Amino acid sequence: MIAATLCYVRDLENGRTLMLHRTKKDDDIHEGKWNGLGGKFDPGESPEMCVIRELHEESGLTIVDPELKGLLVFPNFAKGMDWHVFVFVATKFSGELIDCAEGELDWIESDRLTELNLWDGDRVFLPWLDGSRFFSGRLVYEDGKFIGHDVSFYPGD
Numbered sequence: 001m002i003a004a005t006l007c008y009v010r011d012l013e014n015g016r017t018l019m020l021h022r023t024k025k026d027d028d029i030h031e032g033k034w035n036g037l038g039g040k041f042d043p044g045e046s047p048e049m050c051v052i053r054e055l056h057e058e059s060g061l062t063i064v065d066p067e068l069k070g071l072l073v074f075p076n077f078a079k080g081m082d083w084h085v086f087v088f089v090a091t092k093f094s095g096e097l098i099d100c101a102e103g104e105l106d107w108i109e110s111d112r113l114t115e116l117n118l119w120d121g122d123r124v125f126l127p128w129l130d131g132s133r134f135f136s137g138r139l140v141y142e143d144g145k146f147i148g149h150d151v152s153f154y155p156g157d
Contacts, residue, residue, distance in 0.1 A: 002081050005038040005051040007066060007088040008129060009059070016107040018059065019116065023103040029078045034108075034116040038085075047086040055090070059105055060098030063090035070128060070135035074121075077141060089129055120146035128153075 009018040020037050022030040039054040041047075048066060055063050066088040074083040097105050108116065114123050121139035128135045128151070137151035 002083045003041045003086075004083060005041070005047055005054055005086045005088060006036045006072075007038050007051050007055055007063070007090055008036040008126075009055065009061065009063060009090045009093055010110065011107060012091050014107070015110050017110045017113060018061075018097075019106055019108045019113070020058065020100060020102060021104045021106065024100070025102045028102070030119075032117060034113075034118055035122075036087075038088075047088075051086070051088050051090075055093075056095075058100050058102065059095075061093045061095040064092040064094075066090040068134070069131075070125070070137065072125060072135075073138045075138065075140055087125070087129070087135075121149060124149050125151075 018037065019034045021034050022028055022032065037055050037058045038051055041050045042053070045053070047068060051066050052063055055061055067090070068086060069089055070087045072085045072087055074085065077083045113126060121141070124139065125137060131153070133153040133155065135151055135153050137149055139149045140147050
């Protein structure tokens with residue numbers, strides 16, 4: 001199992017979300033896709049420590065008080081490994097964007113995110129980020145093709 005974070009940095013004033021177009025990393029399962037930012041945990045890190053570190057490494061931005069919105073499980077997603085991903089939204093940040101080693105960073109109008117070349121499962125969970133309830137979901141892919149999902153929201157109805 002691989003533990004990781006994923007964060008959507010939102011510029012609320014301008015209605016934009018920071019996205020990463022994955023174009024630079026060799027042997028990248030995400031090549032050509034647009035993603036939020038984040039990455040794998042270092043030993044001993046909490047989800048918050050990981051997302052703050054990863055955001056700074058990838059973008060140069062320092063995020064403050066990232067909000068944990070949910071947990072996503074991607075069974076057998078890459079190289080036979082399950083990925084467990086803590087999903088955050090950050091609206092408080094400072095700094096200037098840097099050149100990212102994994103691709104190009106761009107501020108995208110938030111209402112246009114689903115027009116990008118995303119993983120199909122991203123189109124399913126992106127609307128959940130706007131909800132007030134915590135989500136715990138599973139997004140299932142086979143050979144890179146999205147085949148389904150299930151989700152629970154907390155607190156329940």
